[in-house]
Amino acid sequence: MARIAFLQDFWFELPGPMVLGGVLTAADHHVTAVITPGGRHMLAVVRKFKPDIAAFSVTTGAHRWAANAAALIKQEFPHIVTIAGGAHPTFYPDFARAPGLDCVCRGEGEGAILELARAVDSGEDWTAILNLAYVNHDGQLKINPLRPPVPDLDALPHPARCMYYRRYPFLRDNPTRMIITGRGCPYNCSFCFNHALGALYAPCGGYPVRRLSPQRCIDMINWACRDYRIKYARFDDDVFILDKKWLFEFLELYARRVAAPFSCLVRANLMTADIADALANAGCAWAHFGVETGNDHLRNQVLDKKISDEQIVNAAALLRARNIRIGTFNMLNLPGETLENGWETVRLNIRIRAQEPWCSLAQPYPGTRMEQRAREMGLLPEGFSADSIPVSYFRNSPISNPDRQALENLHKVFALAVKAPWLHAALARLVKRKPGPLLDAIFKITYGIRYARVYRNSLWRVWKTGRLNARQY
Template sequence: MLKFLFVQHENENIGVEYISAALKSVGHSVELAFFPLGSNLQAENQAIIKKIEKYKPDFACFSPFSFQFPWSLAKAKLIKENYPELFILFGGVHVNSVPDVVMEEKAIDGILLGEADKTIIEFAQNHEAGDITKTRSLWYRKDGGIVKNPTAPLETDLDALPYPDKDLFYNSPLDPIKRNMAYTAVGSRGCPFACTYCSNNVYQKLYLGQKRFRHRSPENVIGELEMNLAKYHYPRVEFADDVLAIDIERLRKLMDLYKEKVNVPFACFFHPRLVNEETVKILKEGGCTWFKLGVQSANENYRKTFLNRHETNEQILKVSELCRKYSLQFSFDHIFNLPAETKEHLIEAVNLYNECRPTIINFWGLMYLPGTDIIQTAIKHGSISEADVPAINTGQHDLSKLNLVPWYDNKNAQINTSAFMLLFVLISLLPKGIIDWLMKIKFYDVKFQIPNIVLVPLKVLSKIKAGQGYLYYSEILGYFIYSYQKINRAITRIWKIAPTQN
């Protein structure tokens, strides 16, 4: 039996849960060192060292997204400095995006490319046999160079994989805060689309010529949900699939089983091109309470040319009408600071969204993900330069950070991004006629920034109005738990060092 220690930051990672389940299915041991947001750097380092001393793992493993890579690399260096013989293995989205960049870091002994459910078992078996070098998808160091083994093909039978190991994170510090929010499930892998800004753009290149979109059977998905409902009593489900279904018959069967055996509210993602009235009706009857649609830009030509998205505004309007017809709450996703974005594009967005009247408009700034096509588009149009790419490829650039929306785009200062952000929030709160009036008086041309002290409370109010206040309750609960623990530790230290009074 081999021991694998995963070191993870911020959030539950479904990929790690699947890898853990795969390893445990063949008798290996897996433990987790998990650090939610708000953790103290020194305390993190001490906890990692303490965990290694106690667990004595054979491998230390990381699976970061790009914005998490600097944190993961710092922890890998800490481990390598203290345990130079411990093999450090990386995988995940960032690794698949820029494997050569990752392997420039000497603290990292190897990486596994692609989906690793089978190759991690192969890696463990080969290690026990004394030779990891034959492991498919493995890149490793040898004689001062890097050996790059061929990437294993995608797994086609997802039902053959064990259910994700939810215990790994649910029995960690994630438990009191996130676990009571929703159970995150994935009923498929891959995406039938290849938007230029998305990590699926990278996987399209990695698995060129293979069928990337694969799905589990409805029985397999429901089996997982039913088993863990009995264990965790979760109040809702978040389907994290890029697209929940493209096959209407599979969707119907999935929803019939879900209603019968799970029957808690759920949310899911869909693409506007894949939605019709039957889809919305089936979802509503199955228990869907939140329907998520990516739009990103309201200009059809821009979406097609820059983002490789080919839906029409007519399709987006139709989906909105269907959601209202079936009383299904729905949200749009919008990206600010896109390359060559103009004020006119944002004006179109306000007008389109005000016509559609989604329950919520979620927005954030464009995160430049390494290896995606939009990076070269942004360089061509002057949004970034070639000099920015190294920082993007290591997750250190400002525009690699999660949800960063600058108030003003320095390269296009005539756009007051904050004014458009406020208009997006107000669409969820105010009647259509008021938004039309604000557009008529060109509110978006105000010369001052709309401060966070205005935007954040209104955003929270819009979430509460939409019945999503629980998202903020959990964050507040987490903050108070963390603050209480910190204060309690401080009081304990003071009590221990206080002089004894006679």
Template sequence: MITLILPPDRWNDMRFPVGILSISSVLSRNGYENVVLDSKLLDGTDKNPDDLILENLRKTSSMIVGLSSYIHEQVYVAKIAKKIKELNKEIFVMVGGPQPTVAPEFYLKSGVDLVVRGEGEETIIPIIEEIKGSRDFEKINGVSFIRNGEVFSTPSAPMIKDLNILPLPAYDSSNIKHYARISSRVIRGVPLKTASIMTSRGCPFSCTYCMGKLITGKKVRFRSPELIYEEVKLLRDSFGFEAIYFLDDTLSVSKDYVKNICLIMKELGMLWGAQERVNTVSASNLRDMAKSGCVQLDFGIESGSNRVLNEIAKKNITVEQSLSSQRLVKSFGIRTFSNFMIGFPTETRKEMGDTFKLAKKIKSDEYIFAILMPIPGTPIWDMVNPDIPPDRMSEMNFFGGELVDLYNRSEVKNLERVRTKFTNSLYIRSRFRKLLFYPRFLFKLSKKNFSRLPNRIVIDLLYEINLAKGQMIYTLKNIKPLRKAVRSIKRNLYKRSY
């Protein structure tokens, strides 16, 4: 038995863990029995997730464990790997995902046996065969391990050329009841039963803060329309999903491919959303998108300064394109979700102000203002060169926190307060736009005979309450006297603990 563990930090996420489910599917196709541990372990119990994971390993006597890790999970994954080794030191523990790919040393020095770098579907079977055999991992590309007391990395494995050879993700191995619920957190702000899938891998762009291309490369590889049709139909017919969110870095990097997606979604009667770029959308594609059920497109606007966009972020877009693309999308009745970022190296107060002015101008339906968080392996990380201990890496946060000052290289101090001010100023406007959207949305649902309209409204209302609560917490945190009081309490508690 092989056990694949999704870190508990993601158990409440409403988007499928596509990477782990894809590995599970490859293992099953090659005859290896495996189980995915996720939020289904919580069913009917209030036990600690770590205890549940270890209890499951005892029951199954699993001797091979695979973990996935993002940067914010780095410390947790090292901790649970140590606990697994304490349970049975013979259990072979391997880790894959974005953060292990760029920083394998931390995991290996924490007791992990093997790090899988990059895409894992073609690597996993040779790894399993070596674990069961001579354990000569040097002949496998794309792995790192300890050799003679030192971290040793084999050459990177090539990207998977033909994605069509991969089986569909093992959706039935996940907690499908959790993911197949009505939620406003997949296509954000829209209450639907939404599944998340990936139709392509790779990104041809060179954004300095993004690590996506470090995992999937710059060359875009597409899955066939026939496979996409099969996957979407399975999710609709077998699990009751009503909508799809496409996880591709940029869906319309190929306009012909988008047309095929639109034909599939229209034929299957599904609503959908996707990630887009301001310089790849076109009127012809948007017309097809709107007719095929597209309800929202997510954009990385990032900044209102052309200097920041192109000299620092290397996005190769302009403020003018951001404005015109949003108007164009809205003219076809499609909602927009806009991501903004402050805290770029050398960014001035005026440039941050220009970002806020742009956010007001584009009148997006949903916003996120984030603080630049440098990720190891990206050009921004090298530019910022933050002095952050590896065991504190998990504390980095897009919304603030104690480590921000260690990597803030902008000309503005207290980015958390600036971010809160910008977000609060736009909050009421975006909620008002959502009220205007609702009649059209409910009409669209009634035309498709989607049921449980009252439930959707209640679920979305809870989403809005949580959103408002989050805004209030960040606002209170940034009131100066309260901030000082909280720090004083923390200092006193720290002193008493020693």
């Protein structure tokens, strides 16, 4: 049987590798997660585990680290097959040209990684495996067709959480467990790749929304509970409340058989009184939804969100009336955004009394409609590409609005501005200054406090996580 190591530099149990690890473990392959900054530490771990395959789950921005790590592994251990999957290689398959990578996987990877493991274990050729892309001996990029998406998620084994928790007690002892109950999203916001994913899978009939059955979800959660306690559940589906029939059935089972407090992601235009009641009765502590921006034109004409201020205010009122705390997702430095538009976003969060106002800086990923609009407006630098995206959306934004620096500064104090309106005069002066350590300190402190509150982590644990993931912030 093959040995597969999933490598990353971020201290977090990634859902993709856990799902693939479950598929591989069920087929008797050996898997482990390796969290490493790279360099000698990574090589020492790889030398000890002796993998046949080194795999990377890669997002845009993190792809540079993965390429460097793969090159180092390939230089030291040329027999190891290196593969990258995830969002970045799915939409930019030319990432297969990165030195050190043997291939990349596009789209859902369960079938591809299983066939690759079998081929490597038996010494067979793997170049015809569906979903893979690679560079042949002539230097040509070969992109194999996609297989259809997994039609029945219930048929998949449970995610292999043990690949993280056996190796990293710090992650095992986290009281919060992230849970994904489905795949796909029916919406087409301009900042997201969902529309591109549908086009990519068009030859296979599209990329449909699929959910685990309510019973299978409960079985998955309780299966994890056998070995690893769950004090708090974090449902990270894009829109947890999308299917009302599924939701009500699942929440009724969850309240009886799990009964742990939880958070989830909702959408303001879908929130109704009966949904809010069902969430509250099942133990929902936090509900997060996208405000994105307080400016209606930016939200609906630039981001294609198709959600009004009224719907946002109504959703917040429904949740607040049931003592469900409100978290919001916001972005600054959108194409054409001004500093005043940024303050509009602050004011809308104050109006709905958001208790956890999360904020990032807009990233126009190449191939999205946001990128197309920013390019048409002349707001992107010459030669802009995926390599122009920073490692973290908390650092900076490549969109060159006239107020970019002030908007990036406002991002650092966004949570404080929402929670402490009496500081607006002082913060308005601060965001017009050059960036400095004070702004960074405000951001890290407020982010840490908010994270601790929402996900039931101690401040010590948040501080340690921040230290381990310092390069991301």
